[in-house]
Amino acid sequence: MAACSLIRCVSRADGFDLLIGDTLIIAHRLDRPAFTVGHGTPDIGSDRGHFDLSDTATWRTDLNHADIRDDLIHLAPNAQSDAMLTLRINGNHIEFTSAGETINRVWTRCEAERDEYIWGGGEQMSYLNLRGRTFPFWTGEPGVGRDPLAAPQNSASTPAHVGDYWTTYYPQPTFLSSRNYALHLDSSAYAAFDFTAQDRHIVEVWEVPAKIELFNAPDLPELVGQLAHRFGKQPQLPDWAISGAIIGLKDGMNSLERLDAIMAAGVHVSGLWCEDWVGVRETSFGRRLFWDWQADEKRYPNLSGTIAQLTRRDIRFLGYVNPYLAIDGPLFSVAADAGYLVLRPDHDQPYLVDFGEFTCGMIDLTNPAACDWFINRVLTQEMLDIGMSGWMADFGEYLPADARLWDGSDPLLAHNRWPVLWAKINAEAVHRAGKTGDATFFMRAGHSGVGQHCPLLWAGDQSVDFSRHDGIGTAITAALSAGLVGNAYHHSDVGGYTSLDGRTRSAELIMRWAELAAFTPVMRTHEGNRPDDNLQIDSAEEILSHFAYMSKVHAALSPYIRSLFEEAAQSGLPVQRPVFLHYQHDPNCFDLQFHYLFGRDVLVVPVIEEHAREWPVYLPEGDDWLHLWSGQPYAGGNWLTIDAPLGAPPVFYRAGSTFAALFKSLSNTGNFA
Template sequence: MEKVGFTLIALLCCYSSTVYATKDYTLKYDLTSKTLNVSLGSKLILQHSPSSSMFFVGNGQVNFREFRGNFFINNYVGDKIPATSFTVNSTANSDIISFKTEQSRVKVTLETKDSHPLVVSFVTGPFFNDFWLRVVASPDERVYGLGEQYSYLNLRGRTYPIWTREQGVGRNKSNIVTFFADNLAGGAGGDYHTTYFPQTTFVSSRNLYCHYGGYNYAEVNLQPPNFHEIYVNGPVSSFYFQSKPDLKSLVGLLTHYLGTQPKLPDWVYTGAILGVQGGTEVMLQRYNQAKQNGVPVSGLWIQDWAGVLKTSFGSRLFWNWIWNQTVYPDLDNEIKLLKGNGTRVLGYINPNLNSNGDLYTQAAKGGYLIKKSDGTPYLTDFGEFNCGTVDLTNPNARKWYKEVIQTNMIDLGLSGWMADFGEYVPADGAVFYSNQTGREVHNQWPTLWAEVNRNAIDERNVTGDVVFWMRAGSAGTSKYTTLMWAGDQNVDFSYGDGLPSTIPAALNMGMSGIGITHFDIGGYTTAAQFQKFGQALVRTEELLLRSAEAAIFTPMFRSHEGNQPKANVQFYTNDFIEKSFGRLAQIFVHISNYTKSVVRDNHDLGIPAQRPLFMEFPTDDISKSVSYQYMFGSDLLVAPVIQGNVETMNVYLPPGDWKFIWDKNEYSGHNYYNVTATMGMPPAFYKKTSEYASMFSEIQTKFPPLPLPPATTTSQPITTGSPCTSGSSSSLGGVSISLIVYMYLICVILCFSPLKSFL
């Protein structure tokens, strides 16, 4: 009889776990044992017991130190207090759980809302400023996303701070470039986690995702074997959980929830967007020469359209976004003539204004700039010139800057632009119109910047014809931006910060709901001042053409001259390089109907253009471990050459029947193959059953590689660092004195000038 009574009591305690029709999650709890489980279907999401708290609260201090977009964060953890007992109040629409801690109570609300089966909200009260949530994990679970992460595809086993900033130089702490950039350039070296676009959203191989709805500073700890821990500093927003049978549909839901990017303009697919600068005459010279050498040109990107500023370190852009008629005379007429010939002209803008410019004067007078506590504009030193930053929390400032874009860029005839920066908002010391602190608005800033650009083109009814691309981002940026780009890679083959890093970056972005991205063909970051030491970081012909090969299988084919154009090999360096570049651009155009379908799928279904192999082949175990190959759409497997001096590639093909674009032979899947990968023949396979098979098969016959001219030799770039997945590292003991001297001098220069300034 005593046992029967105890059983009845236990059943009554669990009675509140009844699942209501309006709830898509399952809550089970036992007040006697003080245990609680929250599940989506068969997947356990949250778990609480006296020995393992579901969450913790505490008090600590997060300190930020900034140097030209590089943030150094010290998170001091004071207390970390677990929850103990709890009570539950269930209704038809929600479950409200009151947890007791040592100092107070924490209210937890479980709901099904906002297109999510489980939304978890916390009210921690005024006693705490630190919060940790633990999400159930399995030891063999793989995790992807967290925005644009360059170093790894599977993020498991590391902690990722969520704070937008410069990506860093080198980004590999075992790398000599990173070492000197860290120690002699104010910490500009970066690390595996530093990125322009962090996002507190991760996708799990358990076919679920977790999205944090706030913009606070956060850290996602993916190291423990049995849980993922999300730390949030400041007021806690809601956590959104979604689960689906497969990753493709799961990511599609995430993309639509955060906001889908529009389809790209058709003109983007008609050729290369050539990064050129130097004035109207130079622009037209580059254009005419490219056309003569068979380069299909869809656009000319002139980032110096507003003029240049001479500094002791060279030419910089003059951040005053008004057409400079001295540098670009007759530009308005040339834009019309070029457009009539099928070529667009594009420009550049960022949310910062040179204090010596007309726009700064207007913005300061109108009260449109971020301010200091004394009410004067908050100025940032960008290297021999100071800038004010438009306060994007001010509706009047947003309206004014939107009209600047419309009048000075769209009405001029520009068909697009790089909407740069967005990472430099200070954590402390600045005053915003919204009365938010810098800590509160910092991560949201890129989304506000994206919205201003998008409103400018929407109101002019040119969405679908004008394209802008961004590097900085946060949750919700995808709702506004038309395109992302991977930022400032080194002009080399380093895994941490060179050409290879663009692949995990694109794949993690896609898993985070941002499916249309691309990168600078040829990279950006160059350091050639001390070539006499024989160790300069400069772009070679090989690096340029290998990156152009990879760009074929992305949504946009756009080049960049780099921060030191004269030091780098350019697409126009000689006729052979330009013809080779043009041939690759022709292949990009040839497959444009397929690329359009891939971009359309991203817009309609939320499926990213560049996808990890396991998204298309979820039951194939080998596909889960492949990081530097990807699917471009559902039919095309791409294995870009991402190292120097490569003639063949060992490529893994998932299950199915495949054809290689360079020999048309059939290959059975679930196997590795050594295939030709000589310059100009990027390894790519298509499904035998693809409706685009005939188009892919024409590549070999229509675009044979160009014969090398007798005098041409392929120089090799320096390779800084090793694959992040290899576990190997560079040793300072083996570095030559000339390299150390060289890097020291480079870093001395970098101490006084941000990398983006070498224009």
């Protein structure tokens, strides 16, 4: 991997330039200052993980004057004023210090080019190319109806629960440019990147940040590798996680009988995921879980024995957990009495959060004793010790902005860090049990550095439909954007999760989602929030037969997937990659948001519209391609319309691939038209 260049500061008669390599990033001039400071008072409301943020500016001033001396850049409103902000160039870092505590807002303006593409931002759901829009960074529930032109009518959700194009579980203030550089804002405060102007990008942050980091490379794969190294590469997933499908059922002991029938239909199964191992709670939103993190003996009698029987059949068992405790469960009082919960700002009582018809306290992840207790009492004693091989580590994005924390830290700064702290204690539990590389967990929430702890992301709670901003296509955008900023392994719920406003799964949606999932690192199903109202993979013979076939495809690809894991460990490249990552020379590839490369050698173009039986595909220029199902060759550099019956999504492999024999073995093996 090529080393990142150092930042160069070039003095000008009326300012200075900051460059990384030969790329101009910041151009500061008296009449066009690159830095602004100010003071603001935030107003942050929250409701069940949905946040409403606004800011009242007390004052704001441009720092026009620059005085460069002693390797420092002192910035002031004019030559007669004292410096209000000082910059220090340290390697590839721009370090910030301010003259007083009154400054709590900083804006930095970076140079842009008209035809420049921008990507990253953590896990984005709606747009892969960020140009032309502003992206705030604050972890929370994305909401439904994220497309304002398609917001649900007569919704059971309140307006606060309708999301926007930028709302995400996993924001990260990092972007990559088609100019072969990347910028990372080293801050957990609320931030926003504004890419609406043609000549400048604006980085806003609600504190004086520690630093801005710049990276550059000769090409985009090298740049992505640098970011993966910076944030910490994800631990590799175990072989069992990719050797078949992980079947999600929440039907008590009936799940075991259903699993047998699913396997009898030919599904390759590697795991059974029963999130209801702790019991269920029926709410108006749907079937929720009892958040006390002890096995429900009525629902799963002798769960440890059941897990042992599954293990003997080479089937792993996975559960569910999150960092909250329901007030009507016994563990809440234990944690509250020990001082392990986040407190109210005005008194020494636990901060209670409404999760929709039940209320919970929050484990204080800044308290080492609370973390140790949760690791030992829940993750180890209740889960790993009874034989679980993994779990969904849910939530992590709800911390209120007025909470009081054990370590005294500002909740406005802790909020975005919270998912990373949550990932860390899950990883620590696996490590202490000596099961790193065998047991695994998956998360939806994140911020900078979550990947070094969390081995697998999942795309969260997509709607059970084909909608542009909520449905199946967002799982593709999520994987590609997160992969660019250091997260190699990603997947989604087959069939989606959220069923609201009359939206329910169709058989076609489940089948198209299974086709997508077969070409991701992990193939896992979910029954959704309203399982009784929605079709499941075992609801009809046609669906189950199709799923069985796609699970066989996924299992057959496991040697190739394992090679991608090894590549990720070395280079930091994600398993699912934007096409432009390897075809930067082909301008047609920059706008391919719903195409992706599965490793270097496989091009996947999932069908994400209802009733489509043919689909447009662009084959990148510079390689020849073979259609996976028919073996028919095609030249690169062309748009095609490909037949895409159910069971044969548009997938191609690169001629000359070292895995060509494996890919060829899948040709003509199934067609569900």
